[in-house]
Amino acid sequence: MEPVTCAPLGYLEILDKAGRVTHRTPVHSQSLRIGRAFDNDVIVDDPYVCPYHGQLIMEEGQPKMADLQSINGIADVSGRPLPNSVSLAKGHVVHLGRTPFRFRAMDHPLVPTLVATRNNPLRILFKPLFLWGMFLLTLGCTLLETYIGSTEEFELLKQAPVLLGVVFLVVIWSTLWSFASRVVAHRWHFGTLCGIACLGLLFSIMAETGTEYLCFALALDGALPWASHLTLFLATGAVLYLNLRLISSATGALLARFAAGIALALVLLTWGMQYAEQENFDSSPVYQVTLKAPFWKVSGSRTTEEFFMQGESLFDGVDEER
Amino acid sequence: MLSHLMSFCERIKFIGFIGGDMPGKDQVRDRSTKPPFRRRSGGGFFFGSQAGLIAAVVFVAGLWLGMVSPGAAETVSADRIYAEQKDALVQVRISDRVAGSKSSIGSGFLVGDQGLIATNYHVISDLVFHPADYQASFFHENGQSGSLTLTAVDVVHDLAVLRAEIAPGKPLRLARIAPIQGEKLFSLGNPHDLGMTIVEGTYNGLLKQSLYKKIHFTGSINPGMSGGPALNYQGEVVGINVATAGNQLSFLVPAGYLQDLLDTLPPAPPGNTEILEIIRKQLLANQKKAMDLLRRHPLKTNNFNGYQVPDELSDFLKCWGDREPEDGERLYEKSFKSCSSTDDIYLSSEHETGSFQFRHEVFSTEKMSPTRFSHFLQGHLNNPHMGYGGDEDSVSNYQCTSDFVQHGGTESKVIFCLRSYKKLDGLYDVFLTANSLTRSEEALHTTLYMGGINRENALGFSREFLEAISWNR
Numbered sequence: 001m002e003p004v005t006c007a008p009l010g011y012l013e014i015l016d017k018a019g020r021v022t023h024r025t026p027v028h029s030q031s032l033r034i035g036r037a038f039d040n041d042v043i044v045d046d047p048y049v050c051p052y053h054g055q056l057i058m059e060e061g062q063p064k065m066a067d068l069q070s071i072n073g074i075a076d077v078s079g080r081p082l083p084n085s086v087s088l089a090k091g092h093v094v095h096l097g098r099t100p101f102r103f104r105a106m107d108h109p110l111v112p113t114l115v116a117t118r119n120n121p122l123r124i125l126f127k128p129l130f131l132w133g134m135f136l137l138t139l140g141c142t143l144l145e146t147y148i149g150s151t152e153e154f155e156l157l158k159q160a161p162v163l164l165g166v167v168f169l170v171v172i173w174s175t176l177w178s179f180a181s182r183v184v185a186h187r188w189h190f191g192t193l194c195g196i197a198c199l200g201l202l203f204s205i206m207a208e209t210g211t212e213y214l215c216f217a218l219a220l221d222g223a224l225p226w227a228s229h230l231t232l233f234l235a236t237g238a239v240l241y242l243n244l245r246l247i248s249s250a251t252g253a254l255l256a257r258f259a260a261g262i263a264l265a266l267v268l269l270t271w272g273m274q275y276a277e278q279e280n281f282d283s284s285p286v287y288q289v290t291l292k293a294p295f296w297k298v299s300g301s302r303t304t305e306e307f308f309m310q311g312e313s314l315f316d317g318v319d320e321e322r
Numbered sequence: 323m324l325s326h327l328m329s330f331c332e333r334i335k336f337i338g339f340i341g342g343d344m345p346g347k348d349q350v351r352d353r354s355t356k357p358p359f360r361r362r363s364g365g366g367f368f369f370g371s372q373a374g375l376i377a378a379v380v381f382v383a384g385l386w387l388g389m390v391s392p393g394a395a396e397t398v399s400a401d402r403i404y405a406e407q408k409d410a411l412v413q414v415r416i417s418d419r420v421a422g423s424k425s426s427i428g429s430g431f432l433v434g435d436q437g438l439i440a441t442n443y444h445v446i447s448d449l450v451f452h453p454a455d456y457q458a459s460f461f462h463e464n465g466q467s468g469s470l471t472l473t474a475v476d477v478v479h480d481l482a483v484l485r486a487e488i489a490p491g492k493p494l495r496l497a498r499i500a501p502i503q504g505e506k507l508f509s510l511g512n513p514h515d516l517g518m519t520i521v522e523g524t525y526n527g528l529l530k531q532s533l534y535k536k537i538h539f540t541g542s543i544n545p546g547m548s549g550g551p552a553l554n555y556q557g558e559v560v561g562i563n564v565a566t567a568g569n570q571l572s573f574l575v576p577a578g579y580l581q582d583l584l585d586t587l588p589p590a591p592p593g594n595t596e597i598l599e600i601i602r603k604q605l606l607a608n609q610k611k612a613m614d615l616l617r618r619h620p621l622k623t624n625n626f627n628g629y630q631v632p633d634e635l636s637d638f639l640k641c642w643g644d645r646e647p648e649d650g651e652r653l654y655e656k657s658f659k660s661c662s663s664t665d666d667i668y669l670s671s672e673h674e675t676g677s678f679q680f681r682h683e684v685f686s687t688e689k690m691s692p693t694r695f696s697h698f699l700q701g702h703l704n705n706p707h708m709g710y711g712g713d714e715d716s717v718s719n720y721q722c723t724s725d726f727v728q729h730g731g732t733e734s735k736v737i738f739c740l741r742s743y744k745k746l747d748g749l750y751d752v753f754l755t756a757n758s759l760t761r762s763e764e765a766l767h768t769t770l771y772m773g774g775i776n777r778e779n780a781l782g783f784s785r786e787f788l789e790a791i792s793w794n795r
Binding site: 147148149150151152153219221278281282283284285286287288289290291292293294295297299300301302303304305307308310311312313314315317318319321322 | 706723725736747
């Protein structure tokens, strides 16, 4: 004889604070008792929930949450107390203790199935090996940058403060984001956040160095400030996007727009400050040019006549300031 | 050595500039046969009699015994000079029109007729660049005082002539014959607002390596004495106090330049716009004089570590050089050669002009990789080591252009910058720097600075200078 099965009337969902479903219980009977006690239909591990806290009742096909004279009662999403009996129709979320509950009917529409992307590059961010690799690579790049910038015998020990500075920066940044992650997503994600921070630093160092060589090779020193702004935008935007993606359940497109907005604001702020600085009077010439080993040069050279014809245009600029 | 010379130049810059229509060498030689103190202290009569001979023996013996001071006669002369000429001395005060308090002080003296008072331009420069804020007045030791009107300026030689409504004393005469080296001079002025002072010193000729003549005076000139006269034994003005480099090393503007200024006085005091135009023309003439000396074709060059570079372009430039070898810590070797003028022109407390200087540096390394070495050179190139002050009211910001430039068979990364003078149309400060791209382990870094030149010379000389640089190997 086959077991008798009856289709559930719906599902009672337990959510996390970001609104994601953490547990789903089918509702077969007209009522489900909820509490911390082990003889409940739904057992909740929340110290603010009473042993027998509430009961889901189906009345004429409509779900209701009734309070079983619990200490903390039933509350809405913002923590305001609700009456002893509350309708759960239309996906309303109520809190028992600090745990959010939601009822979903059987005919509730499902979101479309996502196509699994086995080669999603973001997945690599969560690999411990990758994280350690990023961290060590960042330290290595910083060390290389210091080495290239020194004109004295290079002693590794003397570079300890620089390396510690980078470590400190990464740890502080990641710790702050970790706290945010703990609050929003209930997970620390510290290692991943460190990896993302290192990725951002690495990108900045490599983009700036690459830009300098490119500007030197093609005699495009005028593009340096713009390239610097672009690097700042990309590095900040990418780090923000990845961090938000890690801790938020919002859609990727929304997060990308938000991260891009913040990065753009930062670039505009930096540009504004630089512009204001340029407008300030300086009694010395202020310029930024690149100089690399001669074999990197690709662009042709001007004759002195061509160069000073170019220089002649400066007179109009400085005369305008008079 | 370098820092010593540099600081020396800085101090000269601060205090003043000299030159003018001084007597020629022949006149100096004529004058040297009859130095004033010799005429006064003896002569044929003194040594022509037996009594005189005895007196001379006693005098010499006294000197040996330290009983008679050789300066005794001169002290009397200083007293006399001061007593006879003090009426011509005034203190020149520049005061804020609103606050009424004095903002700067200097010395001056009556010269010519009609209440004309001569002083240094740098004492009264606020009247030129801030005429609405400042006014000038004189104070005489006899208690007389009155307002002054700016009548003529010579910024190149740091002179100014002002007119007082009443002449508080008798004017001084300008000497027509230059002193001889070693002759005593008496500098007068009001140091630190302490009262009129007479300082005894020695004439030590004219400065060499200078675009304009400047008297080297060995005596203590202190702040506040600027614009005061330096007199000979006859009480004639030989020079005007202008600068000090400390340790009794002082400088005077030869009186000939003041005579030139007095000879060309306008009939009526010029307005501020006219004075600025006069200054502009003086600066344009000054840069033309300097450029005529510098732009001799072809520019003189010398070999410098395998590079042919412009060097010792004119007698008015001071040049020096040195080498810093690799040591235990520094991984590159550096040689440098540097030349600069000492004829800087004071325009205002914020702005000097007229400077001409260039510097060649050769860096080489055997221990650094090309990447590391070029990174070091990039930092050096982006740090301009020359500059000449100026403020927002007097000059624009620098504007620059850079590119790879082919010159003299070699190739360099070149940066050319300039700024304009806001109140003096057609004058510019120019900054040119170049870094050779010939070899990965060696580079020539050259910097040129020219203050207060016109457009044609800014472009023309910069180009000639760059074209004169070549690589010999």
